[in-house]
Amino acid sequence: MRPMKATSATELVDRMLAGDQRALARLISRVEQDRAEVPAIMQRLYPELGKAYCIGITGPPGAGKSTVADKLTAQMRQLGMTVGIIAVDPTSPFSGGAVLGDRIRMQQHYLDDGVFIRSMATRGRYGGLSHTAKGVIKLLDAFGKDIIIVETVGVGQTELDIVETADTTVVILVPEAGDTVQAMKAGIMEIADLFVVNKADRDGADRMLMDLRMLVHMHAEADDWETPVLATQAHVNVGMTELYEAIQQHHTRLRETGQLTERRRAQRRRELLELLQHRLLTSILDRMDHDSALHDLVQQVQDATLDPYTAAQQILVSYTPSSS
Amino acid sequence: MAAEGKIRVLVAKPGLDGHDRGAKVLALALRDAGMEVIYTGLRQTAEQIATAAIQEDVDIVGLSCLSGAHMTLFPRVVELLRERGADDIQVIGGGIIPESDVPELRAKGTAAIFGPGSSMEEIVRYIQEHVPKNEADESD
Numbered sequence: 480m481r482p483m484k485a486t487s488a489t490e491l492v493d494r495m496l497a498g499d500q501r502a503l504a505r506l507i508s509r510v511e512q513d514r515a516e517v518p519a520i521m522q523r524l525y526p527e528l529g530k531a532y533c534i535g536i537t538g539p540p541g542a543g544k545s546t547v548a549d550k551l552t553a554q555m556r557q558l559g560m561t562v563g564i565i566a567v568d569p570t571s572p573f574s575g576g577a578v579l580g581d582r583i584r585m586q587q588h589y590l591d592d593g594v595f596i597r598s599m600a601t602r603g604r605y606g607g608l609s610h611t612a613k614g615v616i617k618l619l620d621a622f623g624k625d626i627i628i629v630e631t632v633g634v635g636q637t638e639l640d641i642v643e644t645a646d647t648t649v650v651i652l653v654p655e656a657g658d659t660v661q662a663m664k665a666g667i668m669e670i671a672d673l674f675v676v677n678k679a680d681r682d683g684a685d686r687m688l689m690d691l692r693m694l695v696h697m698h699a700e701a702d703d704w705e706t707p708v709l710a711t712q713a714h715v716n717v718g719m720t721e722l723y724e725a726i727q728q729h730h731t732r733l734r735e736t737g738q739l740t741e742r743r744r745a746q747r748r749r750e751l752l753e754l755l756q757h758r759l760l761t762s763i764l765d766r767m768d769h770d771s772a773l774h775d776l777v778q779q780v781q782d783a784t785l786d787p788y789t790a791a792q793q794i795l796v797s798y799t800p801s802s803s
Numbered sequence: 804m805a806a807e808g809k810i811r812v813l814v815a816k817p818g819l820d821g822h823d824r825g826a827k828v829l830a831l832a833l834r835d836a837g838m839e840v841i842y843t844g845l846r847q848t849a850e851q852i853a854t855a856a857i858q859e860d861v862d863i864v865g866l867s868c869l870s871g872a873h874m875t876l877f878p879r880v881v882e883l884l885r886e887r888g889a890d891d892i893q894v895i896g897g898g899i900i901p902e903s904d905v906p907e908l909r910a911k912g913t914a915a916i917f918g919p920g921s922s923m924e925e926i927v928r929y930i931q932e933h934v935p936k937n938e939a940d941e942s943d
Contacts, residue, residue, distance in 0.1 A: 574835045589854050
């Protein structure tokens, strides 16, 4: 009844590497579902990786992230580069469902074979999204996209984790999103390689630009990259060329200083640790379902007859990692 | 390893009418039923819809059309999916669709039609019953 469903992962990888979009899309779903064949898929793809340049775009809801991604994509297409876009929206904590609407702003690219857009929901798993998104980035990279844009609402640690995957991270703020103290406390000063004040025709934009530039200046160490602060109005294409050029400059600088290699090394290590954390936790959770002793410990914690510290200790001591 | 197979639905508005309240209400109803809904906005061509359905790897496409062009647009989406080897993605339709058009639409591959008076619950139930929820049991 559903012929594609039965296709093997190996066959899908072959078809994907031959340029089949449908195979790519199916593989993304398998990575999203964290299926058992994912390690095998990644092993196959590994030699094909590392060619794409990854741009992270983050900021509060309504800042114009999708619109910026859309306009940037248009520019890069004009320059002949192919683009993959991963648009992340939150899963509803109440139903587990999600409405993913970022494509609405990207309609001009729907019929362009050089652009592949995929919407992802955060799917509230134990730190799961971050490594899932990294898996999807690898698929798009292996598929041959020159640029990969990851766009996500920057409100929590998970989102920051995803953005940390990027080579260049663009943080988008809007005048009405509160003062720049928000930028300081959310930890985004640290992750931003570029700041964009979008909707810069609105009240308060000049003030925000000034404040941000001052913050950035204070934050920059001597001889270090002073994070550019750009004013844009993405919906009418104002400031987009400048943004693209700033991304290019950042890229060049990373490459020339050797920071690109350094960054990617650190990212790979972080990714491995995240993956381990996720796998260990899933594996312990699986075991709890089957091991009555472990299950009892959880019960005791729930009943407040055992403290969680002792329980965690006992679970870890009893735990010998299986190969699953 | 926990495989999580969520139902993914593309809700699309083909054609030229500018009324998407119904589509938005449907998107929310599907979300509340635990599905991931990709909403692509107004005035989509059949080509745009088929491409989005393939890239997003959805299980089902829900088309909403109030302009009267459903007899051309719905079968066109079905045909394009078929041409691209994606005929396992089901297409269902809703909107102002006269009862007399239903047999032809169904014959041309639209799996179900929800005309005026259909409830959101009906559509949610249809999707839940007609989309295999989890592919995890498949071995490959």
